[in-house]
Amino acid sequence: MQWEIVIGLEVxxxxxxxxxxxxxxxxxxxxxxxxxxxxxxLALPGVLPVLNRGAVERAIRFGLAVxxxxxxxxxxxxxxxxxxxLPKGYxxxxxxxxxxxxxxxxxQVPTATAGQTYKKVVRLTRAHLEEDAGKSLHEDxxxxxxxxxxxxxxxxxxxxxxxxxxxxxxxxxxxKMLHTLVRWIGICDGxxxxxxxxxxxxxxxxxxxxxxxxxxxxxxxxxxxxxQQAIEYEAQWQIDTLENGGxxxxxxxxFNSDIGETRAMRSKEDAHDYRYFPDPDLLPLAxxxxxxxxxxxxxxxxPLSKQARYVADLGxxxxxxxxxxxxxxxxxxxxxxxxxxxxxxxxCANWLMGDVSASLNREDRDITQCPISPGQLGGMLKRIADxxxxxxxxxxxxxxxxxxxxxxxTIIETKGLKQMSDVxxxxxxxxxIIAANPAQVAEYRSGKEKVFGFFVGLAMKVSKGKANPAxxxxxxxxxxxx
Amino acid sequence: xxxxSLLQLGAALRSKKISSVELxxxxxxxxxxxxxxxxxxxxxxxxxxLVQARAADVQLAQSKTHALTGIPIAxxxxxxxxxxxxxxxxxxxxxxxAPYDAHVIEQFNRVGAVNLGxxxxxxxxxxxxxxxxxxxxxxxxxxxxxxxxxxSGGSAAAVSAHLCAAATGTDTGGSIRQPxxxxxxSGLKPTYGVVSRYGMIAFAxxxxxxxxxxxxxxxxxxxxxxxxxxxxxxxTSLQRETEDYARDLNKPLNGLRIGLPKExxxxxxxxxxxxxxxxxxxEYKKLGATxxxxxxxxxxxxxxxxxxxxxxxxxxxxxxxDGVRYGYRAxxxxxxxDMYEKSRAQGFGEEVKRRIMIGTYVLSHGYYDAYYLQAQxxxxxxxxxxxxxxxxxxxxxxxxxPTTAFNLAExxxxxxxxxxxxxxxxxxxxxxxxGMSIPAGFGSNGLPVGLQIIGNYFDEARMLNxxxxxxxxxxxxxxxxxxxxx
Numbered sequence: 001m002q003w004e005i006v007i008g009l010e011v012x013x014x015x016x017x018x019x020x021x022x023x024x025x026x027x028x029x030x031x032x033x034x035x036x037x038x039x040x041x042l043a044l045p046g047v048l049p050v051l052n053r054g055a056v057e058r059a060i061r062f063g064l065a066v067x068x069x070x071x072x073x074x075x076x077x078x079x080x081x082x083x084x085x086l087p088k089g090y091x092x093x094x095x096x097x098x099x100x101x102x103x104x105x106x107x108q109v110p111t112a113t114a115g116q117t118y119k120k121v122v123r124l125t126r127a128h129l130e131e132d133a134g135k136s137l138h139e140d141x142x143x144x145x146x147x148x149x150x151x152x153x154x155x156x157x158x159x160x161x162x163x164x165x166x167x168x169x170x171x172x173x174x175x176k177m178l179h180t181l182v183r184w185i186g187i188c189d190g191x192x193x194x195x196x197x198x199x200x201x202x203x204x205x206x207x208x209x210x211x212x213x214x215x216x217x218x219x220x221x222x223x224x225x226x227x228q229q230a231i232e233y234e235a236q237w238q239i240d241t242l243e244n245g246g247x248x249x250x251x252x253x254x255f256n257s258d259i260g261e262t263r264a265m266r267s268k269e270d271a272h273d274y275r276y277f278p279d280p281d282l283l284p285l286a287x288x289x290x291x292x293x294x295x296x297x298x299x300x301x302x303p304l305s306k307q308a309r310y311v312a313d314l315g316x317x318x319x320x321x322x323x324x325x326x327x328x329x330x331x332x333x334x335x336x337x338x339x340x341x342x343x344x345x346x347x348c349a350n351w352l353m354g355d356v357s358a359s360l361n362r363e364d365r366d367i368t369q370c371p372i373s374p375g376q377l378g379g380m381l382k383r384i385a386d387x388x389x390x391x392x393x394x395x396x397x398x399x400x401x402x403x404x405x406x407x408x409x410t411i412i413e414t415k416g417l418k419q420m421s422d423v424x425x426x427x428x429x430x431x432x433i434i435a436a437n438p439a440q441v442a443e444y445r446s447g448k449e450k451v452f453g454f455f456v457g458l459a460m461k462v463s464k465g466k467a468n469p470a471x472x473x474x475x476x477x478x479x480x481x482x
Numbered sequence: 483x484x485x486x487s488l489l490q491l492g493a494a495l496r497s498k499k500i501s502s503v504e505l506x507x508x509x510x511x512x513x514x515x516x517x518x519x520x521x522x523x524x525x526x527x528x529x530x531x532l533v534q535a536r537a538a539d540v541q542l543a544q545s546k547t548h549a550l551t552g553i554p555i556a557x558x559x560x561x562x563x564x565x566x567x568x569x570x571x572x573x574x575x576x577x578x579x580a581p582y583d584a585h586v587i588e589q590f591n592r593v594g595a596v597n598l599g600x601x602x603x604x605x606x607x608x609x610x611x612x613x614x615x616x617x618x619x620x621x622x623x624x625x626x627x628x629x630x631x632x633x634s635g636g637s638a639a640a641v642s643a644h645l646c647a648a649a650t651g652t653d654t655g656g657s658i659r660q661p662x663x664x665x666x667x668s669g670l671k672p673t674y675g676v677v678s679r680y681g682m683i684a685f686a687x688x689x690x691x692x693x694x695x696x697x698x699x700x701x702x703x704x705x706x707x708x709x710x711x712x713x714x715x716x717x718t719s720l721q722r723e724t725e726d727y728a729r730d731l732n733k734p735l736n737g738l739r740i741g742l743p744k745e746x747x748x749x750x751x752x753x754x755x756x757x758x759x760x761x762x763x764x765e766y767k768k769l770g771a772t773x774x775x776x777x778x779x780x781x782x783x784x785x786x787x788x789x790x791x792x793x794x795x796x797x798x799x800x801x802x803x804d805g806v807r808y809g810y811r812a813x814x815x816x817x818x819x820d821m822y823e824k825s826r827a828q829g830f831g832e833e834v835k836r837r838i839m840i841g842t843y844v845l846s847h848g849y850y851d852a853y854y855l856q857a858q859x860x861x862x863x864x865x866x867x868x869x870x871x872x873x874x875x876x877x878x879x880x881x882x883x884p885t886t887a888f889n890l891a892e893x894x895x896x897x898x899x900x901x902x903x904x905x906x907x908x909x910x911x912x913x914x915x916x917g918m919s920i921p922a923g924f925g926s927n928g929l930p931v932g933l934q935i936i937g938n939y940f941d942e943a944r945m946l947n948x949x950x951x952x953x954x955x956x957x958x959x960x961x962x963x964x965x966x967x968x
Contacts (some may be wrong), residue, residue, distance in 0.1 A: 039581070042801040043684040044580075045562060045575060045580075045684075045802070046580075046679075046681040046682055046684065048680055049717070050714065050715060050716075050717055080801060082801065087802060089802050090798050170513050271848055275797075275798070275847075276844065277795075280688035280716060280718075281684075281718065284716065364580060388721060453597060
């Protein structure tokens with residue numbers, strides 16, 4: 001019998017403000033422990049939180065980007081629990097009145113067939129603002145634990161989805177789309193190693209059509225690969241448990257990436273009673289339409305809109321459009337390149353997703369670190385489009401542009417890479433080839449058309465690769481036909 | 483000199499009749515002589531006070547002065563003051579040296595006032611008798627067997643016994659007004675949000691408000707002028723035009739409508755206090771005021787509402803005292819949970835623990851709706867009662883407390899009896915209104931009676947006017963405890 005996997009994600013995105021959500025301390029990563037924790041972050045007696053409007057503005061940006069309702073009034077609540085890296089003994093979060101309401105995110109999910117995807121809309125339940133905790137440092141302190149409060153008070157936007165995903169692949173596609181979006185709209189740097197984008201996955205399994213099964217929550221997955229592995233392991237574990245007659249207990253689990261397994265951290269019975277109540281130190285957060293509209297005015301064109309435009313107006317495939325909108329930088333690069341060759345969308349797409357991406361990958365760079373500018377790349381592609389150079393010659397131009405830079409036209413000129421388009425000269429060349437190879441000509445004319453490849457190769461060799469292949473083919477066919 | 487008003491002291495300082503250092507030393511000598519008996523101060527730091535006094539004298543010599551420059555003010559030990567031990571009356575913070583200044587402290591420093599010392603208080607401001615202080619109870623200067631009231635009992639006793647020129651207090655459910663009444667001084671709790679809470683150690687954030695404690699309404703006005711003002715570090719601080727709270731002191735009271743809530747004169751009010759209050763009201767009629775009978779029907783619920791909301795907020799506010807970063811940590815423990823438990827069990831006193839337990843309970847899953855939410859609803863009804871009442875009157879008057887000061891240890895075994903001593907003051911905090919207490923005679927045992935004046939939101943200037951006019955025709959506020967030499 002079949003099992004259906006049901007997944008909902010809670011993603012914590014660290015908002016890219018320079019100071020903390022309730023204090024003026026810096027949020028920069030990697031400082032010496034406790035050097036970026038001010039009196040408020042240390043929860044000294046008498047200190048009070050003051051809301052950072054930059055964090056609110058970023059939450060509004062997100063809400064608008066996912067088509068969600070922005071609450072005109074939202075409330076900060078205290079989530080009470082004791083932990084050494086939680087200096088106040090409570091986390092300021094939002095509980096029953098979050099800043100961002102229901103929205104949705106459209107994702108492209110890869111299928112087993114390379115290049116094939118299907119579209120899915122994932123509903124978002126809510127997104128709310130909260131502060132991060134500090135860190136416990138268990139190494140370096142013999143028999144003790146060190147506390148680093150640099151991260152305490154860093155602004156987070158927790159984005160909660162509905163349990164709409166049905167496979168690890170869908171969950172990963174959703175997480176990746178969210179990751180793209182938050183960077184796209186400039187609210188989060190997306191750095192997963194530094195913990196700027198962390199996923200919790202709620203996983204359950206059920207028979208298709210049945211009620212939702214009991215879920216277990218996998219905490220703190222900080223890479224797409226771990227997200228995939230953890231969900232796959234967890235779902236299989238739940239299926240095996242149920243098929244062996246067991247039951248699933250609601251629990252919080254951790255994924256051990258070394259052994260690829262999930263393990264229960266705490267069960268529902270010892271779940272905290274967080275005693276949420278509205279934080280009396282903060283007034284309800286009021287957001288008027290004027291503020292919302294002002295933020296809306298600064299939003300860039302969103303990936304989904306770009307994708308649709310690339311497909312409808314530029315004739316690109318969904319797969320190409322999806323890849324080119326994987327980041328705002330990639331899309332910007334593509335569009336700037338396209339500016340140089342307005343009719344060469346497919347050509348631009350092929351080169352960006354082909355040679356450019358391969359070269360970047362080889363050198364472990366991203367598109368913002370590409371040594372070739374869109375102007376240079378477009379200038380070169382323009383010469384392919386107008387027949388000045390062949391694709392083969394373009395690869396040489398590309399290599400030179402990559403390593404030495406320069407102007408593509410100058411490179412074509414000085415390296416003599418222009419392709420031969422002089423019909424008379426090509427006809428003379430073909431005449432010579434036919435005259436020098438009577439046996440092969442006879443073979444071809446007797447019906448062995450495979451020999452045609454021999455003539456093409458010869459022609460390219462004689463022309464030193466500069467012959468325009470289409471023209472040369474046409475001349476060869478005409479002359480060989482006799 | 484000790485009987486001088488703040489204005490008179492300021493004039494003496496500016497005319498060089500006395501220097502700030504001399505005035506500060508005068509008070510320090512009195513403290514040295516009397517504090518062992520009254521226990522009004524937790525921390526005295528002569529060196530730090532005199533540094534400020536010397537700086538004030540330099541300012542005075544250059545005539546760059548404010549009305550309070552050079553005047554020694556006692557600060558309730560709830561305000562963080564940089565370099566000063568700041569204990570909040572608790573063992574938990576008995577070793578805590580504040581690394582920053584509270585807004586209130588900054589404001590006094592800015593005008594060149596001298597911090598004379600940190601006054602005793604109920605632990606974390608939880609108490610009505612000053613007996614919950616880890617540093618021992620304070621004695622009422624009028625009768626050393628009686629309590630001074632709480633939680634600002636140290637400040638009230640210090641002002642009453644002339645161990646400072648004036649003092650600060652904080653009022654969450656009556657903690658300025660009740661000790662002011664019991665010690666025969668004047669005290670004002672401003673409208674919630676008028677004085678920044680930044681650096682004031684939190685008890686119940688939505689109720690806590692700092693205010694001045696002094697001998698007269700005129701002194702209170704000068705002090706409030708320094709303490710009040712918008713502070714962006716407190717999100718509940720109100721952004722308003724700066725006002726001079728002394729501007730209306732001398733206005734006549736003709737036509738003033740005084741509302742007398744029948745609930746404040748019902749069973750539970752002792753006869754001698756009732757008598758003193760009635761005499762005061764008669765005095766106001768002579769000054770041209772009229773009296774209106776009003777009702778605050780929901781005020782009877784203020785104590786139960788308060789003892790849900792204040793402990794709820796306190797249970798969360800006091801979570802930071804965990805022994806991890808500062809404050810008391812138990813000397814021996816076996817693991818993290820044990821460290822938390824032992825540090826908090828040993829570091830907090832009984833009343834604080836009782837309120838943390840109550841607060842934790844009312845916020846717990848399954849009880850939140852029945853207690854916390856319900857209490858919030860009633861809180862709004864209580865505030866609405868005042869809105870209705872102020873349609874009929876300009877100020878509300880009544881007793882500050884049901885009785886004069888009770889004896890030490892008298893109510894220690896019965897927390898509810900202790901809580902009832904704030905029965906007339908708590909509703910004012912729940913509504914966020916300004917309230918004050920001024921001396922209004924003596925009870926049958928010779929102990930002071932306080933008259934409570936409640937104003938509408940932001941009506942502090944009018945309340946001070948109302949109090950000042952009374953103090954122009956009475957002398958209760960100038961009386962000094964018999965066995966305190968001045």
